[in-house]
Amino acid sequence: PHLARCGGCPWQRIPVESQREALTAHLARTLSQAAGTPVVPAPLHGPEATMGWRSTTRVHWANGGMGFYGPAGRVVSDIDACPVFEPAVAALYTEVRSRLLPHLPGQGTLRLSAAPGASSGTLAVSIKAGVKSVARAVERFVAETSACHGAVIQQGESRRAFGQPENVFGAAQVSHPAESFVQAHQAGNGALAAEVVARLGDARAVLELYAGSGNLSLALAAAGIAVTAVEIDPAAVDALNRAAAARGLAERLRAVAGDAASMPSGRYDSVLIDPPRSGAGDAIEGLCCTEATRLLYVSCDAATLGRDVRQ
Numbered sequence: 619p620h621l622a623r624c625g626g627c628p629w630q631r632i633p634v635e636s637q638r639e640a641l642t643a644h645l646a647r648t649l650s651q652a653a654g655t656p657v658v659p660a661p662l663h664g665p666e667a668t669m670g671w672r673s674t675t676r677v678h679w680a681n682g683g684m685g686f687y688g689p690a691g692r693v694v695s696d697i698d699a700c701p702v703f704e705p706a707v708a709a710l711y712t713e714v715r716s717r718l719l720p721h722l723p724g725q726g727t728l729r730l731s732a733a734p735g736a737s738s739g740t741l742a743v744s745i746k747a748g749v750k751s752v753a754r755a756v757e758r759f760v761a762e763t764s765a766c767h768g769a770v771i772q773q774g775e776s777r778r779a780f781g782q783p784e785n786v787f788g789a790a791q792v793s794h795p796a797e798s799f800v801q802a803h804q805a806g807n808g809a810l811a812a813e814v815v816a817r818l819g820d821a822r823a824v825l826e827l828y829a830g831s832g833n834l835s836l837a838l839a840a841a842g843i844a845v846t847a848v849e850i851d852p853a854a855v856d857a858l859n860r861a862a863a864a865r866g867l868a869e870r871l872r873a874v875a876g877d878a879a880s881m882p883s884g885r886y887d888s889v890l891i892d893p894p895r896s897g898a899g900d901a902i903e904g905l906c907c908t909e910a911t912r913l914l915y916v917s918c919d920a921a922t923l924g925r926d927v928r929q
Contacts, residue, residue, distance in 0.1 A: 626686035652927035680725035706732035713765040721755035723748040740796035741769040795853040825886040827878040832858035839871035847873040888912040897922030
């Protein structure tokens with residue numbers, strides 16, 4: 619219902635099969651140009667559901683409204699509900715909009731997350747000013763709202779936490795802090811993790827860059843593979859190391875906080891990278907200096923994948 623003025627889901631108006639055809643053609647064109655030879659992608663896979671699947675979302679508030687930026691620029695398109703959200707995320711959005719939004723000054727960004735089938739989720743508030751009053755409102759919100767079991771307020775390097783600000787996702791039960799990145803589509807994410815393990819099943823030592831909270835790291839370590847995971851988000855690194863210790867995987871899985879461009883010491887036969895939409899950037903030059911003979915690149919953007927392949 620908000621499609622004409624909301625920039626959140628530009629693909630929603632296109633039938634799923636047409637989306638697959640367009641994405642396949644785009645991927646073939648991008649990779650063929652990067653490789654200098656024709657590349658034919660394998661068939662694209664994905665569930666048919668187009669509603670009720672998104673387990674995390676980043677929305678903005680400004681001028682008393684809350685939603686996504688509009689398609690024409692950085693103007694917040696105020697929406698009362700989004701049918702693409704998982705039910706728990708949808709319920710949390712409704713509660714935030716009605717009970718917390720009136721106490722949020724100026725403008726800022728919110729991340730809402732919840733695991734499929736959960737009854738509640740988490741909230742991360744990123745704000746530049748007015749932290750004390752917002753902290754009081756968020757603390758009260760977490761205490762009084764059944765839709766939210768934990769929250770985090772971020773201002774620069776400062777972080778304040780309330781309740782239990784983590785969500786547990788997937789068959790691997792990966793714990794993600796409220797403010798940290800998590801894949802939005804959990805069914806697709808499970809298939810992705812299984813594919814990574816299958817591709818690297820015979821590896822002995824893997825260097826993983828852009829590891830997040832261990833979405834792929836824990837699956838590899840559980841399969842008996844030694845992993846050194848690098849992630850710039852300290853909250854995600856802490857969550858990953860705690861998870862590894864709790865599962866008896868600490869000897870096989872080590873997470874370190876740092877930029878992906880600075881390679882940790884060690885010998886690796888394989889490298890796994892899962893960069894953000896902006897791509898791997900400066901990390902690629904360092905990758906060429908490792909002794910690894912295999913690179914597995916998980917990409918969420920064909921254009922930056924093509925650029926990195928060329929480099």
